[in-house]
Amino acid sequence: MSKVFRPGILYLLLTLVSPALAQAEPDVSLTEKPALFLLAEVWPWGYFDENREPTGLLSQLVEQLASTAELPLASRVVPHQRLLHEFRRGEADFTVVFENPFLEEFATSLGPVLETNMLLISMEGSDQELSLKGLSGRTIGYIRGTYYGEAFEHDDSVIKVPLHNMEQALDMLMMGRVDTIISSDVVLSHSLKALKLKVDAFRYRVHAPGYPANLYMAHQSLHPEYGPLIKAALDKMRASGELDEIFALPRH
Incomplete structure (x- = not known):
């Protein structure tokens, strides 16, 4: 299921009042x-609400x-491990x-949405x-499908344990099933608050x-003309502080 966001509601109301205006200036x-x-x-990045809406x-x-x-933009939430495969196929x-x-x-970056600290947690x-x-020879739990940077990706000295989500990762850590976990500060902070876990119950070190x-934007995008418009909107939201507001770490 995907969620569609369509701007131009005011224009739609105007077209109901004035058909002549609608005919003269169609809203693409x-x-x-x-x-x-x-x-x-991956919670809290993307998940489904009680109505199965993204x-x-x-x-x-x-x-x-x-x-x-x-x-007009739509979003569809997919399992993390499938995302790059589907994106590469132009879906x-x-x-x-x-x-x-x-x-x-197979894609072009339109710019950063946020910067996060990648943490090692025990x-x-x-x-x-x-x-x-x-941590050479020890186990590190990570969320399957997440890219944590070149150093972690290519390190063969640690034992990497793929996990489904941060709740499972924290459970595994607290039960002693893994020695350490790796996470972005955004996912970890939201997870600790949602699970009502104390921040000082863990040790942290910034890895990246x-x-x-x-x-x-995919090279096979059906809307290549949207690229400059999306980039301009992203830059505007960054300058206004809207991006910082969306991705602010929750207070504990």
Whole structure:
């Protein structure tokens, strides 16, 4: 299921009052097929509400982009491990994921949406060094499909344990099933608050500071003309502070 965001509601009301105006100035956004965003099913980035409608931080982003750019945009939430495969096959126009050189083969970055700190996390009281070198031979839990940067991607000295979501990762860590987990500060902070876990129950170290998540447009996009408009809207939202507001870390 996908969610569609269409601007131009005021214009639609005007067309009901004045058919002559509607005939003179047709609104393309009301008739054109929306451009599609693929969103990873990772809470809180993308998930489904009780009505099985896409929601989450990235859904908010798409809604605001549609309003700012005055373009019809839709979003569809898919399992994280399928997202890049479907995006590469041209099944969507845009996506937002952590910066990944693999995407350069079939997509173009329109700019960063946010920068996040990638963290290594262990239980408070553990004495292990929170670095890839210090964790050599130990287990690190990570959310399957997430790109955590070149260093983690190519490190073969640690034992990487793929997990479904951060709730499972935290459970595994607290039960001692993994030595450490890796996460963005956004996902971790939202998860700790939602699960009512104490921040000081864990140890943290920044693994990759300021790691960007970018908005990518597929080379096979059916709406290449939207690229400059989406980029301009993204730049405007960044300058106004709207992006910071959407992705602000929750207070604990």
